[in-house]
Amino acid sequence: MEVAKRLEKFQKSRETINNLKDGIINLGRGFPNFDGPEFIKEAAIQAIRDGKNQYARGSGVPELNIAIADRFRKDTGLPIDPDNEVTVTNGCLEAFAATVLGLINPGDEVILFSPLYDSYEGNLAMAGAKIVSIPLQAPNFAIPIQKLKSIVSRSTRAIVINTPHNPTGKMFSLGELNAIASLCIENDVLVFADEVYHKLAFDVEHISIASLPGMFERTVTMNSLAKTFSLTGWKIGWAIAPSHLTWGLRQAHSFITFSNATPLQCAAAVALRAPESYYVELKRDYRAKRAILVEGLKAVGFKVFPPDGTFFVLADHTPFGLENDVAFCEYLLKEVGVLAIPCSVFCLNPEEGKNLVRFVFCKDDETLRVAVERMKEKLRK
Template structure:
């Protein structure tokens, strides 16, 4: 039976998406992804009465009765999370493994982090630094985070009162939402957005408003943003450099956002995990703008910059009155983060600037391979000024939407991309776009480009 994909109108995202099963439809060439309501567990519950199927046989065998009396218990999840199940990254990665495709979808490097950082972690383990760390961070790491932030922004922060170490930036985001957002508070996000944002805000009971950034430049529509701010707006959640588009918020956009927040007493939660992967302009932290530090939580992590995504070392920087809420939530989410990895992270953050310069040169070379290849294949490639992602328009190849295209790309071409509709509140806004990553070694990138040149054809 021929199977392919079509995204339903109510499909929503959750870069941790809902659970879908591939089921056939009568429409040739497409499959609809439908939400699953059955458990994957092997446990079964026996019922006291035979199932309807059992009654079709007047003399059922014992084996037939036993088989038809087994059912799966329904999935159980709180309403705040019932639409967030298996992520799109898991879905695409499973297809990639099944078809032996090159994974340019999920944003993790296929190469290792620097030896000096790994050796620092090994040394910390051997020195016995293996018990609970202080809840808000090993003092040495708090100091290193504060020093790096000061060097990057010119802001002097207190490592003891204004830096909180978390289990990756994702936990920093969750702790910030749970610690500072009340049920019913409005939070404005820019779509497309990192998929954990919506889930985190849902857990906090927030009302989400979305401002869509549109190609080719994904500029902030300032008038739309102004119209979205109301007396109930508690915060604006932003990400620069921006995943998935690679956009960097420019100084004019940052100043406009800052003015709105100051005028309306609105907080800013700024996700800056790609700050060292800014290729065409210097990264600007919105907290460094006049009047903004007192109303900003800046979130960052080690993983992207040092290719150590599995360590999950992140942090939140905020003034004491906002740090209090972040730490209260953090205390009851993870309490503390891996101790030896924190010691190693402190050493990593003290690396000389030459490390970051070499990192940027390396990623710019990888980006050039992918972008030149995607252009040659026939995509409309949109500018990427930061991160290690590139967004393209897939419509020249004739597939109905981004999900259908990504499934075709995996099965027929052997390359993985991520459909961007999962990063929007309204999936229709992203149905023409897919995201590729270039955080892979150069051979992998060249091999993927070669496959697309050979097998991908316009329809």
């Protein structure tokens, strides 16, 4: 019941976002207000015209599975079997759901780091997992390794990591990943790694935990097309895992969606073969957007925690005197015309996030500047 109430609260915030009045600047929900690259859209149109419009193979269109495996090898150095170790899903959200439903049994203990993306808790609750949450604290949101060591045991089935991290923008360091890996190997624990923002790592190198010694065989690595190519509505995601873990998640996948839109999968294969210059330009553009929002929020009067990755920024709203994050976001929406997300909705214990709000910078530069100017004009400390 407690989980259901928390998720209901988050769902209401989503409904607020989906029903915004005209003139509200949406710096809340993590989708761009600009479109993805033309070459990918043209590839989807061509696939439709070429008659690739029927059910796809359940595990994914072969050319996409190959492209995913090739991209993963370039990023991590790990050779992947595209037929037996790659599963295409309905976005990363379904990759996580299929992983949980396919590999977690009722009563299994799963460790999460809070704040966290809300679907983790919902999916684990559906599987009947025992959820253990470890809070990450501002300003650097470092993993409390000693606390993690005290919790991990033979009763732990899996640890969920998300790097770059939503909503903090934190990048898990090599030291943190090595510590997690050591604990997992010692206690025979799985890792569910959400890496949807891996190409939006600005200041710290992104490292896939699956690439560390002894970790590929116990890791499910999840990703998607959405954030890297600004195509959130396509819902093309995937899970990479050794065959013994892939088997389990595919059993769940076959009864959740079975397969994704065939022409969009064909276009996704084209996207993943984009030249390296695409990713260089992507980071350059997002660094500039990050600077606009971070410096702008500081000028407004927030205490800001600049992210090392993702397109999210957490800011401390307490200088403005509102009771908590929900009250502040309501004021910001109604009186300023800017939407942000209260951080407490990302926390299993809402008290952990009550001083923070989340903004996004996956918007065009002018929208970011206008939002900052509105806050400068109407927010009073």
